[in-house]
Amino acid sequence: MYRSQFSFFVPAIILGMVVNGSVPTNGQTAGHVTYLRCGSLIDGKSEQARKNVVIAVEGEKIKEVGGAEAGSDVIDLSRETCMPGLIDTHTHVLLQGDITAADYDAQLLKESPEYRTIVATTNLWRALAFGFTTIRDLETEGAGYADVDLKRAINNGVIPGPRMQVATRALDVTGAYPLLGYAPNVPVPHGVQIVDGAEEGRKAVREQISYGADWIKVYSDRSYRVKEDSQTAVTAGNVSGQSGTSTGAANATPVLDDIPTFTMDELRAIVDEAHREKHKVASHAMALNGVHNSVEAGVDTIEHGNYIADEDLKTMAAKGIYYVPTIYVGEYVAQGRAAEGAPVWVTMLKIHEDTFHRAMQAGVKIAFGTDAGGFDWRMNPAKEFASMVKYGMTPVQAIRAATATASELLGMQDKVGTVEAGKLADIVAVPGDPLADINTMEKVDFVMKGGRVFRRQ
Numbered sequence: 001m002y003r004s005q006f007s008f009f010v011p012a013i014i015l016g017m018v019v020n021g022s023v024p025t026n027g028q029t030a031g032h033v034t035y036l037r038c039g040s041l042i043d044g045k046s047e048q049a050r051k052n053v054v055i056a057v058e059g060e061k062i063k064e065v066g067g068a069e070a071g072s073d074v075i076d077l078s079r080e081t082c083m084p085g086l087i088d089t090h091t092h093v094l095l096q097g098d099i100t101a102a103d104y105d106a107q108l109l110k111e112s113p114e115y116r117t118i119v120a121t122t123n124l125w126r127a128l129a130f131g132f133t134t135i136r137d138l139e140t141e142g143a144g145y146a147d148v149d150l151k152r153a154i155n156n157g158v159i160p161g162p163r164m165q166v167a168t169r170a171l172d173v174t175g176a177y178p179l180l181g182y183a184p185n186v187p188v189p190h191g192v193q194i195v196d197g198a199e200e201g202r203k204a205v206r207e208q209i210s211y212g213a214d215w216i217k218v219y220s221d222r223s224y225r226v227k228e229d230s231q232t233a234v235t236a237g238n239v240s241g242q243s244g245t246s247t248g249a250a251n252a253t254p255v256l257d258d259i260p261t262f263t264m265d266e267l268r269a270i271v272d273e274a275h276r277e278k279h280k281v282a283s284h285a286m287a288l289n290g291v292h293n294s295v296e297a298g299v300d301t302i303e304h305g306n307y308i309a310d311e312d313l314k315t316m317a318a319k320g321i322y323y324v325p326t327i328y329v330g331e332y333v334a335q336g337r338a339a340e341g342a343p344v345w346v347t348m349l350k351i352h353e354d355t356f357h358r359a360m361q362a363g364v365k366i367a368f369g370t371d372a373g374g375f376d377w378r379m380n381p382a383k384e385f386a387s388m389v390k391y392g393m394t395p396v397q398a399i400r401a402a403t404a405t406a407s408e409l410l411g412m413q414d415k416v417g418t419v420e421a422g423k424l425a426d427i428v429a430v431p432g433d434p435l436a437d438i439n440t441m442e443k444v445d446f447v448m449k450g451g452r453v454f455r456r457q
Helices: 012-020 101-110 113-129 146-155 198-210 264-276 288-297 310-319 327-339 344-362 383-390 395-401 404-409 438-443
Strands: 033-041 050-058 061-065 074-084 086-091 132-137 163-166 215-219 221-226 256-260 280-285 301-304 322-324 427-431 446-449 452-456
Touching: 050 074, 074 446, 086 322, 086 404, 113 132, 113 146, 113 446, 113 452, 132 404, 146 163, 198 215, 198 264, 215 264, 221 288, 221 344, 256 288, 256 344, 264 280, 264 288, 280 288, 288 301, 288 310, 310 344, 322 404, 327 344, 327 383, 383 395, 383 438, 395 404, 395 438, 427 438
Parallel strands: 033 074, 086 132, 132 163, 215 280, 280 301, 301 322
Antiparallel strands: 033 050, 050 061, 074 427, 221 256, 427 446, 446 452
C-alpha cells in the first residue's frame, strides 16, 4: 500500500451471473471450440497489432491463433482490439482507499475482517470486469489471511475473480506502520505483522508461508523528505553513487530521502528465508535507503520506487529485479496528503517521473501495478496505463508491462501474458485502438478468463 505516515457498484453482467448461477461456459466443455473473431490483436509479443485474427479456444486454453472459423460458436469482436488478460501486480482488495490516516484507521477500527472480506469480493468482481484476469494482492492491511480464502473461493468457483497470488500480512518493525499515534495504554490493530530481529523475521516468513502466502512483502522505508543538498550541482566528470545525483547542474536530480525500517541483518534474513523456501519477496521501497537496502538484500521486486539511485538501477537490471512503479496512486493521493501536512507528496511526483525515465534507460524490467485499494476500487485501475505513457512508455510498452512482463514477474509466463496456442484463454477486448489512444484501455467490454466469458458487451 502507498502509505502515508501520519454504495458499491457491481458490474451488472457479473452480478447477474453470480445471482442467477448463469456464468457462461464457453470453452468449458471438452472438445467444444469457441472462435473469437478479432478486428485487431495485440498478442503481448509483437510491436504491432495484427489485423483480422481468429482465436480458437478449446476448454480453458487457446487452441490456435490465426486460423479460420470452423464452427458455429463465434464471438464477433471484429470491431474490437483483443489482447491478453491484463495483470495487475500490486493490489489491495481488502482496502478501500486511504488518502489520509483517518481513511485507513476507520477501516481497521470500525470494520470487522469479515465485513472487509465481503466487500473485497465486490472488488474482485470489479477487477475482473475491468479486464484484470490475474492479480498479485500485496497484503491484507490488518485482515489477516483473508486473501488466502478469497483466492481459494475463486479457485473453487464460489465467487468470480481474477487469478490471485497473495502476500497475506506483510512485515514491518515496531513503531513504523499504522495504526500509529494512539495512547500507549490503548491497544490498536496494525496493518502488518510486526517483527523485530532476524530470527523473528525468519519465523514470520515461515508462518505466513504455512498459512498460504505466495509472496512475502516487506515495508523497507518510511518518513519521506527531499534531501536538502540533493539539488546542488555536482562537479563535472563525477559519476553518481548512492546519492543518485547526475553530472552537471542541468541534470541534478532531487533525492528522496527516508528512514529505513529493517536493519540489513533483518532484511537479509527475511529474504534468505523466503528464497530458501522457494518464495519471492516484494519490497515497499519508495526512497533512497529503502530501495538500496532492498536491492542489496536481494528482493525480487521494488514497489513504488519514487526515487532509485542510478547504481541501484544498474544492479536491478543486472539481477533482474522488477520495478513496479504504481504511478497513478501517487497522483491520486498527493494533494490530499499535502493538505494533511505532508507537501512532500506533491514534490515526489516529479521525482518519480525522473526515476521512471532513468529506469527505462537502465534497462530495468518494469511491470504494471496500480496499488488499487490505495485508491477507491470504483475507479478503474487501467488509469495506470495513461500514467505510464505520460511518464515515457509507448502504448505497446505499457500494455506489455501489464501482460508479458507482469506474467514473468509472477512466474506464470507459461500460462498467461501472451495470446498463443497452449496458454490459458485469458483474453480481453476494447473498442478502438489502444495503440493510438491509451485511454481506450479503460473501456474493456469483453473479458474471457480460462475460456469462460465473464463480460460481454
